[in-house]
Amino acid sequence: MLYPVTEKNLELAAAAIRNGDLAAFPTETVYGLGGDAFNPSALAKIFEAKARPRFDPLIIHIADITALENIADLSLLNSTAREKVGCLTAALWPGPLTLILPKQSRVPDLATSGLATAAIRFPSHPVAQHLIRLSTGAVAAPSANRFGCLSPTSAEHVAEQLGDKVDIILDGGRSSVGVESTVLDMSAASPCILRPGGVSREQIEAVIGPVTMGNSNTVVTPASPGQLKSHYAPGVPLTVHRREEMIGLKFEASVGYLFFDGASRDAWLEKGTGHHIHPLTRTLSEDGDSIEAAANLFAVLHEMDRLGLSRIRVELAPEGGLGDAINDRLSRAAAK
Numbered sequence: 001m002l003y004p005v006t007e008k009n010l011e012l013a014a015a016a017i018r019n020g021d022l023a024a025f026p027t028e029t030v031y032g033l034g035g036d037a038f039n040p041s042a043l044a045k046i047f048e049a050k051a052r053p054r055f056d057p058l059i060i061h062i063a064d065i066t067a068l069e070n071i072a073d074l075s076l077l078n079s080t081a082r083e084k085v086g087c088l089t090a091a092l093w094p095g096p097l098t099l100i101l102p103k104q105s106r107v108p109d110l111a112t113s114g115l116a117t118a119a120i121r122f123p124s125h126p127v128a129q130h131l132i133r134l135s136t137g138a139v140a141a142p143s144a145n146r147f148g149c150l151s152p153t154s155a156e157h158v159a160e161q162l163g164d165k166v167d168i169i170l171d172g173g174r175s176s177v178g179v180e181s182t183v184l185d186m187s188a189a190s191p192c193i194l195r196p197g198g199v200s201r202e203q204i205e206a207v208i209g210p211v212t213m214g215n216s217n218t219v220v221t222p223a224s225p226g227q228l229k230s231h232y233a234p235g236v237p238l239t240v241h242r243r244e245e246m247i248g249l250k251f252e253a254s255v256g257y258l259f260f261d262g263a264s265r266d267a268w269l270e271k272g273t274g275h276h277i278h279p280l281t282r283t284l285s286e287d288g289d290s291i292e293a294a295a296n297l298f299a300v301l302h303e304m305d306r307l308g309l310s311r312i313r314v315e316l317a318p319e320g321g322l323g324d325a326i327n328d329r330l331s332r333a334a335a336k
């Protein structure tokens, strides 16, 4: 059930988490399905509700920087890495950045799928922060969707996919960033982005210098299991196209066309190949702003998924900034 954000409902959700139950809540990236990170039975409920394989570890959310060292053992890092972690948390937390760090032994194996590292994030959304502080200070929360399906950027999206699995969904409106956090591995020899997301590579490099991009597309045991090739997928088949290719496409009946910006949509409409058809089009950002496009991405895909289309054709975003996260999600949605 959807609960508007009030003090009373926040306390209700916090009590559920303290008692080992689950509550869904808004973050700036996507909605999360939260449970006490230190309660294995709550963690088991998360996997169960999402139908998520246990090899896919969870992100632990904190709302106070001092909680970091309850979860991560920074003494296992070398001094350069430790310094970089300090710079990253100072510059980019709270925000859409998840750090992979050596874990404290008290963190349950179920949270980390038995890995020696934990994923930790300090979200900037005030409701998320409030809930984390009121509950247990460490909330494990994957995106509140069924495994492999589109991520939720509104409380309604959560209700559609998990309404029968979670009693409390705090409704904080639409998520402003719209794509998940960037997952940055700081436990490896050199920093590596395992999942592009709401903080761009450029923003990270401005703080700690060069980072590599983990290409886990082809590996059998992905370093970051959320990077399985087919993921974030709508029910309708989806095909991605580069800009020039998209503009050259013929109009097809029952196909939906999702453009990155108004300019490419207009260029395509002007060509009008097959003009007896009124194509169904959507645009991620009229002005081609990748931040706006990311914020709209999942909501538009959820909407197009419900229109009874035979296929969705999507224009890829220009590379760089949030374009990398958008293209990552689109390519995985297409891989189904």
Ligand code: TXA
Pocket (backbone or CB within 6 Å): 027, 029, 030, 031, 032, 033, 056, 057, 058, 059, 096, 098, 100, 112, 115, 117, 118, 119, 121, 123, 141, 142, 143, 144, 179, 180, 181, 182, 183, 194, 195, 223, 224, 225, 226, 227
């Ligand atoms: O924006 C977000 O990060 C959202 C909101 C709710 O905070 N959460 C989210 O969680 O996207 P989830 O579970 O959908 O994605 C977590 C990602 C997965 O790709 C998982 O494999 C990776 O983080 N991950 C978690 N722990 C890891 C670890 N120890 N090493 C490598 N990757 C890890």
Ligand code: MG
Pocket (backbone or CB within 6 Å): 142, 143, 151, 226
């Ligand atoms: Mg997810």
